[in-house]
Amino acid sequence: MEQAIADCIGRDPEQREFHQVVREFLVSIRPVLDRHPEYRRLAVLERLVEPERMILFRVPWMDDQGGVHVNRGYRVEMSSAIGPYKGGLRFHPSVNLSIIKFLAFEQVFKNSLTTLPLGGAKGGADFDPKGRSDTEVMRFCQAFMAELFRHIGEDTDVPAGDIGVGAREIGYLFGMYKKLQNKFTGVLTGKGLDWGGSLIRPESTGYGIIYFAAEMLGRCGETVAGKRWLVSGSGNVAQFTAEKILHLGGRVLTMSDSSGHIYDEEGIDAAKLAFIKELKNVRRGRIREYCDQYPQAVYVPADPVLGWNPLWHYPADCAVPAATQNEITGQDARHLVAGGVRLVCEGANMPSTPEAIAVFREHAVLFGPAKAANAGGVAVSGLEMVQDSMRMSWTREEVDTRLHAIIRAIHRTCLDEAAAYGREGDYVAGANIAGFVKVASAMLDQGLV
Structure with a gap:
């Protein structure tokens, strides 16, 4: 475990947020590694802390005065061990590769806890929508999707919103994706109710x-x-x-x-x-x-x-x-x-x-x-994907009932897994252990890929 942390820091010494989340996570799952030596032998940790794919790209766009700006776009596809990549997009000046990697790493295990078959990813840009007009935000979103569309899809990678990416941004992003791909699919979640969204998703x-x-x-x-x-x-x-x-x-x-x-x-x-x-x-x-x-x-x-x-x-x-x-x-x-x-x-x-x-x-x-x-957001995003696949919509009450049931299941799983490793009542250990075991087992089942 210590070697995995050291390798992570040595490879990317400037990525403080990513080092923080990796260190916190790996320390809490030490009892699992002691009980399952095959995880160390097959380098599961070393594979988990290295993203399956990292996509970095420039995003040139024009403001309302005709000025040209260039931002940096990111998509880190961390793990697809249990399903297609799933995770939000963040538009904020603080966005950098370290933050996106930390968010993607957390997303892997959060998604694992939801009981839904979803992998983990995260993305975004160092663009600040605050103070920008709707047309400027639209131009940026279209320029961002003009590159991102190559890497996502309803069975590959399904982004959603995060900080700075709300209903307005999701609409612009989806519109551009639909135009470029010439098909209407559930490739983004958090969509408007009239065009594939789910009730309760904002809440x-x-x-x-x-x-x-x-x-x-x-x-x-x-x-x-x-x-x-x-x-x-x-x-x-x-x-x-x-x-x-x-x-x-x-x-x-x-x-x-x-x-x-x-x-x-x-x-x-x-x-x-x-x-x-x-x-x-x-x-x-x-x-x-x-x-x-x-x-x-x-x-x-x-x-x-x-x-x-x-x-x-x-x-x-x-x-x-x-x-x-x-x-x-x-x-x-x-x-x-x-x-x-x-x-x-x-x-x-x-x-x-x-x-x-x-x-x-x-x-x-x-x-x-x-x-x-906070796994409720991705849980209902997963339910939105199900509704999109079936071309139908559930009632508000049905979605809320499913959300509540998923959260209860997560709570119970955290307690059970913590108790199984002698950490009764420790929600941090329980969440990390439960998420890790599910992902690690899938990785071993699928071989060295």
């Missing part, structure tokens, strides 16, 4: 997070109702996380974006959440505008020099980091514990640093890792 990640949190609380004889929740982010995941908390009787106190966060001690109710959805999804405004509408709330601007995030220091019972990677540091985790938080359920991918996770373990905080807790 699925956020709803799934709270379904998972409810299962965790249920083991302690508690419920979501009456709990105070800190939520970061204000995009799709955060919005529907907040919505499901409200449905189940909880109280949401915070939301944020890159400019800062809001704290509403009275709680963000349904009407206030509707305002945030209109603000972020339609007007594409900043979260500080919430306080113009609801002056009793407090707005705190982001301060990168501070070294910790004030959003995590408010008294609360539960927290959902749903913004970006490594947003909860060790110091943030200590603030959460001091504020009374006893459950953290990850909404973003790898939002907690290793130091933060150690603090949660030390203080017996219930901790739901992203690959298990």
